[in-house]
Amino acid sequence: MSEQKPGWKELPRGAVSTKSSTEYETGDWGVEQPEIEHSKCTKCMLCHFYCPEGAIKVREDGYTEVDLRYCKGCGICAEECPVKCITLVRKK
């Protein structure tokens, strides 16, 4: 049963979004998600820099990992990885 959406009199004026953008977990937009094979990774961090969402973080140990809450599965990381250690896997 879907909720009744608010009418125009109830919405905040100015079309302002009052939620923090961190609450919009766009990770569920993606059809595929990247898997990074750390054994092949050279810690170049290019995937971290290229990710348009900033969803790839660099860990303490220098390897990178994907924040699946925000990854939209665009595949740019896989495309840019110089050693091709990132593969896109269909989500279940």
Place this chain on the structure above:
Amino acid sequence: MNEQILMGLNGDEAAAYSTKQVNPDVVAAYPITPQTIIVERFSEYVADGEVDTEFVAVESEHSALSSCIGAAAAGARAFTATAANGLALMWEMTYIASSLRLPIVMAIANRALSGPINIHNDHSDSMGARDSGWIQIYCENSQEVYDACIEAWRIGEHPLVQLPVMVCLDGFTLSHTMENVLTLSDEVVRDFVGERKFIVVEGHKGETELRLNPEVPLTMGPLDLQDYYFEHKMQQIEAMQQALKAIPEVDAEYAKVSGRSYGFLYPYKMEDAEVALTGLGSTMGTVRYVVDQLRSEGVKAGMIKMRLFRPFPAEELVETVGEVPVLGVLDKAASFGAPGGPLYEEVKSVFYDEDKKPFIADFIHGLGGRDTSPRMIRGVFESLMEIRGKEEVPQKVSYVGVRG
């Protein structure tokens, strides 16, 4: 009422001087004839340290309005000015300013849209922006420009409104013609405009003013999908309706401060008029002169000068026209392919549902700065008298002063 100093100011100077007195936080502007004096004069005030304004010399009009939007979103009072193709260049941003509910004030030195390139006065520029959600005030003389540029802040920032405001002045005719202007003191102007008032929203960190503030983050101008855009537009529609209530409030307060009482419309010799003419801007001064002439000849002529175009003062127009049988509309812009000029279309549609409606005829004139002389206005009144006599409108739309 306060003491005022008489100054000789052209329309542009009046806009610059009043804005100096308001002392906005940001002015971001790009020059275009015939608005250049506004920005040049204001930049002199900045250079001389007479204002605290951050003056941003931008690379285009699109950037000018974008900068004002950014500034206003951050809570600043932002002012800009433009004309013709400059306004056209910032067209997309005019919609952003109004939908983000930013009470920016912009002076428009009305100039014909190119092409061919024409730097002279007509209303094609601001008429082209009539759907953008900005309040539009049209001025007849430099005094009105001075006063409107002060009132505009309070109108736009009114809690019921929160919309940007365009103050329109005829390019060259007003912008470059020196007139007597009674000016208030800096103090009185600053007291009148006061501090900017903001919309209050419920943010995720509690109630907050609608402005960008790192302590209470908000997202302004996010994506809307099919399920919300329409509702947000309804809010803008409502704000315009509310402006019809808010503007008289501001006008009343300004009257106390300046002694000048403004309204939406100015009827002149309408009480027993048989024929009347309505329109916007400086031409109405010429019309008033002709009305006086005709009256002395026994012709029952009248006129209604319109000051407010957006929101359109429909109710008041109908009331002011009353029983007058013939109403001519002076349009200083054409809308290619439309049944008539923009003002004519609005006036006519307002009367459609009325039981008593005058014969309405459109007179498109003055395009590209073509002078509309008293003789031409007399000609228009003669056409109106003919309509009165025949009780029909043989030509719905006429073009005044064009060859061929």
